[in-house]
Amino acid sequence: MATIHDVMPVFELFQPTSIDDTLVLLDKYKKDAWVLAGGLDSFDWLKDRNKRPKVVVDLSGVQELKGVKATPDGGLEIGAATTLSEVVRHPLVKQKFPILAQAAELVASPQIRNQGTIGGNVSQDTRCWYYRSGWTCYRAGGNICYADTPTAINREHAIFDANRCVAVNPSDTAPALIALDAKMVVRSANRGERVVDAETFFIGPSIDITRMTVVQPGDLLTAIRIPATWAGAAFYFEKVRERQVWDFPIVNVAAMLKVANGTIQDSRIVVNAVAAHPMRLKSVEGAVTGKARSEETARMAGDLAVQGAQPLAHNAYKIPLMRNLVKRAIRGEAQA
Amino acid sequence: MNYLVQWGRDPWGEDVLTHAQWNLVYVVLALGVGFMVGHTLFVAFWPKPAGPQHAPMDAAAAARIPARVTRHSLAARMFHWIMAASMLTLLVTAFVPILGLKFAWVELHWMAGIVLTISIIYHIIHASFWLDFWSIWLNSEDVAEAIARFKRAMGQRAPAPRKAAKYPWDNKMYHTAIVLSALAVVPTGLFMMKRVQTPFYVRNPYLFSDATWGVMYVLHGLTGIGLVGLTIAHIYFAIRPEKLWITKGMVFGEISRQEFLEHHDPQRWVVDKQ
Numbered sequence: 001m002a003t004i005h006d007v008m009p010v011f012e013l014f015q016p017t018s019i020d021d022t023l024v025l026l027d028k029y030k031k032d033a034w035v036l037a038g039g040l041d042s043f044d045w046l047k048d049r050n051k052r053p054k055v056v057v058d059l060s061g062v063q064e065l066k067g068v069k070a071t072p073d074g075g076l077e078i079g080a081a082t083t084l085s086e087v088v089r090h091p092l093v094k095q096k097f098p099i100l101a102q103a104a105e106l107v108a109s110p111q112i113r114n115q116g117t118i119g120g121n122v123s124q125d126t127r128c129w130y131y132r133s134g135w136t137c138y139r140a141g142g143n144i145c146y147a148d149t150p151t152a153i154n155r156e157h158a159i160f161d162a163n164r165c166v167a168v169n170p171s172d173t174a175p176a177l178i179a180l181d182a183k184m185v186v187r188s189a190n191r192g193e194r195v196v197d198a199e200t201f202f203i204g205p206s207i208d209i210t211r212m213t214v215v216q217p218g219d220l221l222t223a224i225r226i227p228a229t230w231a232g233a234a235f236y237f238e239k240v241r242e243r244q245v246w247d248f249p250i251v252n253v254a255a256m257l258k259v260a261n262g263t264i265q266d267s268r269i270v271v272n273a274v275a276a277h278p279m280r281l282k283s284v285e286g287a288v289t290g291k292a293r294s295e296e297t298a299r300m301a302g303d304l305a306v307q308g309a310q311p312l313a314h315n316a317y318k319i320p321l322m323r324n325l326v327k328r329a330i331r332g333e334a335q336a
Numbered sequence: 337m338n339y340l341v342q343w344g345r346d347p348w349g350e351d352v353l354t355h356a357q358w359n360l361v362y363v364v365l366a367l368g369v370g371f372m373v374g375h376t377l378f379v380a381f382w383p384k385p386a387g388p389q390h391a392p393m394d395a396a397a398a399a400r401i402p403a404r405v406t407r408h409s410l411a412a413r414m415f416h417w418i419m420a421a422s423m424l425t426l427l428v429t430a431f432v433p434i435l436g437l438k439f440a441w442v443e444l445h446w447m448a449g450i451v452l453t454i455s456i457i458y459h460i461i462h463a464s465f466w467l468d469f470w471s472i473w474l475n476s477e478d479v480a481e482a483i484a485r486f487k488r489a490m491g492q493r494a495p496a497p498r499k500a501a502k503y504p505w506d507n508k509m510y511h512t513a514i515v516l517s518a519l520a521v522v523p524t525g526l527f528m529m530k531r532v533q534t535p536f537y538v539r540n541p542y543l544f545s546d547a548t549w550g551v552m553y554v555l556h557g558l559t560g561i562g563l564v565g566l567t568i569a570h571i572y573f574a575i576r577p578e579k580l581w582i583t584k585g586m587v588f589g590e591i592s593r594q595e596f597l598e599h600h601d602p603q604r605w606v607v608d609k610q
Contacts, residue, residue: 136344142354143553144546146347163442164532164541206440208433310533 008046011053017061019187022220027189029055030217036060037081038116040108041124050134065119065222068092074228080119080185080221084173085110087118097226099235099254103176106239109246119221122174122184122201123213126167126276127248128157138165138209150313156250159309159318160275165205166312168273169212172239174202175254175270175278180230185223186215195225202277212276230256230268236329240321249273251321255329257293264288264297269329271305274322281305281326288330295331302327341554346546353550356557358434364561368568375572385488390499397602405596405607407502407585412467415459416586422452427567430560442532449525456518471502471605474512478505501604506573507582513566517559524556 011034016022026033034053036042037060045051059065065081068090076092087093087104094101107113107121125132126139128147136142147154148166157166177184182198201213215221236255241247251273258266267285272278284301291297302323309319344354408416425448429441463469482505487494503511531541531549544552574583581595596607 135347136352136354140344141342142344143549145541149542162533203438204440206442208438214438 008043009049009052011046012055013058014055015058015061017063019062019064019220019222022057022059022062023187023189023218025055025057026218026220029057033057033217035220037120037123038083038112040112040116041120044132045125048132048134050132071225074231076226078118078224078226080223081117082119084113084116084118084121087173088113096228096231097176097180099179099237099256100173100176100226102235102237103172103239103252103254106237106252107172112246118173118224121171122177122198122224123215123221124171125212127170128165128167129153131167138205139167141210148312152313154312155314155317156248156273157312157315158275159306159311159315159322160279161204161206161277162275162310162312163204163206163209165209165276167205167276169202169275169277170248170273171278172249172252172272174198175252175272176237177224177226178202178270178278178280179235179254179256179268180226181268183225183227184221185225186219187222188216188219190218193222198224199280204276230258233258234332236332238325238328240325251318251325253322253325253329255326257330257332259293262292262294264291264293264330269301269305269326271322271326274309274318283307284326293330293332298327298330301330340558344550350547352546353554355553356561358557360558360561361431361434361564364565365568368565368572371569372572379576379578382489383491385491390496393499393597393601394603397606398597401593401596401602401607403593404590405593406589407591408589409466410589411462413586413589415455415462419452419455419459422448422455423563423567426452427560427564431564446525446529446532446534449522449529453522453526456522468502472508472511474505474508478508481505482509498604499601500599501601504599510566510570517563517566520555520559521563524552524559527552528556 014025016025026035032054034042034046034051034056036056036058042056046053046056059081062081065079066086067079067082068086069077070092071077074096076096078087078093084104084107088101090101104113104118104121107116128137128139130146130152131137131139134140135146136144137147138145145165146152147157148162154166156168158168177198180198184196184198184201186194186196188194196214203211203214213221234257236253236257239249239252241249249272251271253269253271255267255269257264267288269281269284270278271281281304284305287304288297288301291300305326306319306323309322311319338357340357340360341353342355342357343351346352426445429445429448433439433441463472481497484494484497485505488496527543530537530543531539533539573579574586581591581599585591585595596602
């Protein structure tokens with residue numbers, strides 16, 4: 001169904017050089033505008049001709065959106081248009097929040113990380129091929145999910161929160177940012193600046209079936225702030241994918257743990273690619289607090305993590321996969 | 337036609353209905369506000385017809401009216417308010433996200449739908465066996481009365497209408513509109529529940545074809561939008577000063593003798609047989 005065309009549909013291209021100018025454009029064109037950062041998600045949509053924006057706003061000239069800087073509280077602020085490669089290599093990221101560097105390094109391939117941005121990585125659309133093929137499914141504004149039929153190819157789809165749509169969030173950096181309790185800075189010409197917890201930045205189909213994040217037409221994700229709260233804490237990130245390079249996650253897990261004398265004092269554990277939004281496992285976090293970081297605790301956490309999972313026709317394998325990833329995150333074992 | 341409905345394309349390349357056109361919500365909201373303003377001005381400034389407003393009533397029958405008259409039993413009032421709460425929940429969960437305030441609405445929506453459905457079933461049984469079933473349905477007298485009232489309101493000559501039986505003709509008209517809406521919105525809503533995760537049964541989005549689902553979604557959506565208008569009108573009349581006695585009657589169950597004689601004909605609503 002999907003047809004890659006050599007030539008994209010016609011659109012008007014704007015290349016602003018400041019955030020303020022960008023916001024004016026986004027406010028003026030609202031739903032007709034498409035924000036272009038690294039272009040890795042965008043060009044798929046545009047070349048498939050399944051999205052036909054009237055206006056494309058290219059952020060590559062907005063220097064304010066780029067770079068990593070330390071904040072007075074000991075945290076970091078990362079511009080939304082900072083490339084994933086810069087995030088991976090930046091000494092402050094590696095020193096304070098290595099889980100983010102690790103997650104970003106597992107995104108796709110070096111070429112893609114050189115071009116792709118962290119803002120784009122967290123804002124990217126789902127990879128559900130039925131949706132991306134241009135059919136009028138729920139997510140595309142229709143009233144049906146083609147991925148949830150007895151014969152559908154839904155191996156990579158959701159096992160949680162399948163509220164009509166069963167697509168999953170494909171981001172690798174998103175779970176790491178939620179585990180770090182990051183704040184997403186969203187600006188718009190009308191509403192000014194909003195700072196949204198990364199945990200609530202991502203939304204599921206129960207809230208809005210046509211969007212993956214709280215970013216609406218007219219909004220721009222400008223930066224990601226990571227507080228110092230989890231700097232230097234023990235962490236675990238693991239991504240499982242079909243092939244070991246250049247692939248989206250089947251399931252990934254990000255965990256931050258504060259451990260003292262072998263006992264877990266506090267934790268934030270997030271799994272992605274099992275629902276339309278990264279899932280923070282609060283029940284698991286509560287259950288492991290005060291427990292020894294042991295095999296027994298890990299097993300209990302893994303079992304608890306998958307409670308309530310509802311597999312589709314072909315993705316029941318994700319349940320043991322997720323269980324084991326959470327188990328490994330608690331154990332903190334070295335990755336293969 | 338595209339002003340009313342949205343179309344999509346299925347994997348076989350066929351055009352199928354998907355939804356009502358949600359911009360109609362804004363149209364209905366605007367019409368609702370326009371109606372309220374227009375009616376308020378009409379009542380305030382339009383000249384009233386000359387002569388008696390109602391035909392004379394039987395004095396002997398009027399003398400038999402007690403000081404307090406039961407208008408709605410506790411059971412009937414409970415139905416009304418439960419239905420009202422579920423209807424408001426349904427409208428808010430359906431349309432507020434469309435208007436821009438996003439929240440997890442699906443579960444609240446189907447739960448309120450279940451409450452509404454149960455309350456309607458209860459109402460049908462209660463009205464069939466414990467109430468005067470036909471008293472709320474429009475009849476030929478109501479139509480003639482409505483025509484006469486309209487003519488008089490427009491300044492034309494028409495006989496003064498009789499006072500109402502238990503339910504005035506406009507109440508009956510509203511009830512009819514609500515019944516027709518419920519016939520469209522409840523069955524389609526119950527079928528649509530089969531497509532979402534509930535504790536009642538296994539989700540099956542493929543109970544019907546895309547085209548059939550499309551018709552259901554459109555019917556459900558258009559009726560829902562219509563119900564926004566009906567609800568605006570209902571709440572508007574419930575809080576109008578000259579109608580407050582009806583609202584109080586729905587809260588407390590009773591009306592006074594004076595209110596009865598002012599608005600009802602004791603020969604058409606025989607209270608001593610209640």
